[in-house]
Amino acid sequence: MTAHFFREMERLHRDILSMCSTVEELICDALDGLRQGRAELSSELSGRDREVDVWDIRIEEECLKILALYHPVANDLRRVMVVMKIAGELERVADLAVSISERSSAISRYGDFPMPGQLGDMAKEALTMLHDSIDSFVEQDANRAREVCARDDLVDQLNDHLIREVVDVMKQKPELIEPAMHLFSVIRHVERVADHATNIAEDVVYMVEGAIIRHPRLPRNAGGLLAFLDS
Amino acid sequence: MVAIREISRPSASLNAMSTPAGPVLRVPPAVAGVNRDQDMSSHADAINARRMNFYYGENQVLFDVSLTVPERSVTALIGPSGCGKSTFLRTLNRMNDLIEGTRCTGELLVQGQNIMDPSVDVVLLRKHVGMVFQKSTPFPKSIFENVAYGPRVAGEKNRAVLAELVESCLRKAALWEEVRDRLNDSAMALSGGQQQRLCIARTLATNPQIILMDEPASALDPASTARIEDLIGELCSQYTIVIVTHNMQQASRVSHQTAFFFEGRLIEVGPTTRIFTSPAQKKTQDYITGRFG
Numbered sequence: 001m002t003a004h005f006f007r008e009m010e011r012l013h014r015d016i017l018s019m020c021s022t023v024e025e026l027i028c029d030a031l032d033g034l035r036q037g038r039a040e041l042s043s044e045l046s047g048r049d050r051e052v053d054v055w056d057i058r059i060e061e062e063c064l065k066i067l068a069l070y071h072p073v074a075n076d077l078r079r080v081m082v083v084m085k086i087a088g089e090l091e092r093v094a095d096l097a098v099s100i101s102e103r104s105s106a107i108s109r110y111g112d113f114p115m116p117g118q119l120g121d122m123a124k125e126a127l128t129m130l131h132d133s134i135d136s137f138v139e140q141d142a143n144r145a146r147e148v149c150a151r152d153d154l155v156d157q158l159n160d161h162l163i164r165e166v167v168d169v170m171k172q173k174p175e176l177i178e179p180a181m182h183l184f185s186v187i188r189h190v191e192r193v194a195d196h197a198t199n200i201a202e203d204v205v206y207m208v209e210g211a212i213i214r215h216p217r218l219p220r221n222a223g224g225l226l227a228f229l230d231s
Numbered sequence: 232m233v234a235i236r237e238i239s240r241p242s243a244s245l246n247a248m249s250t251p252a253g254p255v256l257r258v259p260p261a262v263a264g265v266n267r268d269q270d271m272s273s274h275a276d277a278i279n280a281r282r283m284n285f286y287y288g289e290n291q292v293l294f295d296v297s298l299t300v301p302e303r304s305v306t307a308l309i310g311p312s313g314c315g316k317s318t319f320l321r322t323l324n325r326m327n328d329l330i331e332g333t334r335c336t337g338e339l340l341v342q343g344q345n346i347m348d349p350s351v352d353v354v355l356l357r358k359h360v361g362m363v364f365q366k367s368t369p370f371p372k373s374i375f376e377n378v379a380y381g382p383r384v385a386g387e388k389n390r391a392v393l394a395e396l397v398e399s400c401l402r403k404a405a406l407w408e409e410v411r412d413r414l415n416d417s418a419m420a421l422s423g424g425q426q427q428r429l430c431i432a433r434t435l436a437t438n439p440q441i442i443l444m445d446e447p448a449s450a451l452d453p454a455s456t457a458r459i460e461d462l463i464g465e466l467c468s469q470y471t472i473v474i475v476t477h478n479m480q481q482a483s484r485v486s487h488q489t490a491f492f493f494e495g496r497l498i499e500v501g502p503t504t505r506i507f508t509s510p511a512q513k514k515t516q517d518y519i520t521g522r523f524g
Contacts, residue, residue: 074510
């Protein structure tokens with residue numbers, strides 16, 4: 001490969017790292033806003049989400065350019081593919097950050113609405129998963145990425161518990177159905193953030209090891225997956 | 232299909248060549264193309280090299296090479312210049328015998344028979360294991376005579392049989408439509424790409440089971456290269472093809488399995504899709520990603 005190719009790859013790496021840090025800050029601020037009941041945050045976050053959309057398009061264009069002009073293979077190919085996928089995951093995390101801030105804003109209008117204590121635990125875990133998945137990408141550390149994937153179960157458990165709690169609130173206090181619905185959405189959004197972190201971590205394992213670990217029950221031998229799909 | 236075990240009995244094979252029911256005269260199947268995800272495990276071994284070493288005088292150029300090539304598949308040999316891939320290719324029909332001072336050890340089974348056995352008739356072997364070279368090498372004869380030459384030398388005199396054979400081979404080589412009205416013109420007047428396809432047709436005329444190709448498209452323009460690659464995709468439904476190429480994208484486009492050679496050793500062999508997405512060896516990865524070579 002030429003020096004041009006390596007320069008393009010370096011630029012792509014810099015850009016995806018910039019997008020990572022922008023999105024991490026965005027989701028951190030959204031969850032802080034939820035905790036602090038800051039109603040004014042959503043418009044600011046919407047503006048920053050548009051920046052993320054620009055990164056998303058730019059990175060996709062860079063990836064397409066590299067694929068078209070340099071035809072990378074092996075680890076280079078896997079890296080380009082994974083960067084393109086991670087950009088997509090991050091873009092959705094940024095959208096969720098905006099949605100969380102909008103729901104927070106709506107909830108804040110009900111000043112005495114009780115926020116469940118474990119929501120903070122769930123948000124913290126989802127944020128840590130996102131942070132660690134990005135770190136595993138930067139460090140090309142498949143083991144760390146696998147640890148992130150394993151932690152998604154904890155978030156799922158917290159999600160189930162919190163959803164049950166919110167449903168109980170709605171049953172017991174019908175006058176709180178509206179804020180409870182907003183909270184319901186917040187919980188689902190936080191759970192989705194953890195899912196996106198898991199997707200990123202799975203992509204990192206593919207980038208480092210060349211193994212697709214999504215859907216582990218599907219056959220993996222050469223031709224086996226295609227045979228499975230054809231059947 | 233004529234078993235290569237019959238190599239020791241040339242007359243039987245020669246008679247089989249002109250039999251109308253022979254594979255050469257079959258109507259070519261619809262374009263199959265190379266399905267690189269095809270599971271080749273059910274295909275019998277066409278070639279089985281075991282611990283092969285090769286020497287030019289005192290200079291050893293192949294070290295313990297073991298490689299299996301399934302029947303009716305395309306195997307690409309890649310690697311930097313001087314890595315031994317062309318030497319290995321030429322051992323498969325003992326073309327290296329023509330170079331003085333060469334020596335080969337190990338076992339090389341072609342359809343079950345060790346072709347390094349001194350009793351093997353190499354002329355007949357090369358009929359079963361044909362070769363297409365980097366530079367097209369048409370004879371300074373007509374298009375018809377280029378294709379008919381091999382069968383004629385093998386004893387076929389019947390003009391009608393030869394005409395049928397020539398048409399069949401030119402069709403298989405995807406050249407018939409371009410030359411059908413000028414079969415008696417000189418082959419030297421054809422374009423480079425057409426000449427190369429004529430050489431492939433000439434190879435097919437001797438009814439081979441295995442076709443070796445040494446950078447068959449490296450001197451051709453992109454359109455002619457694409458035609459040769461398409462042709463490889465069609466031929467592999469009937470023939471076993473081993474191709475040496477410096478063009479990594481060509482290897483990835485046309486082959487079922489790829490073997491990477493480096494400094495005379497086979498570093499890695501596997502399904503082409505895997506080699507080009509997740510090679511197991513760092514050296515393979517470094518080569519195909521252009522880190523060296």
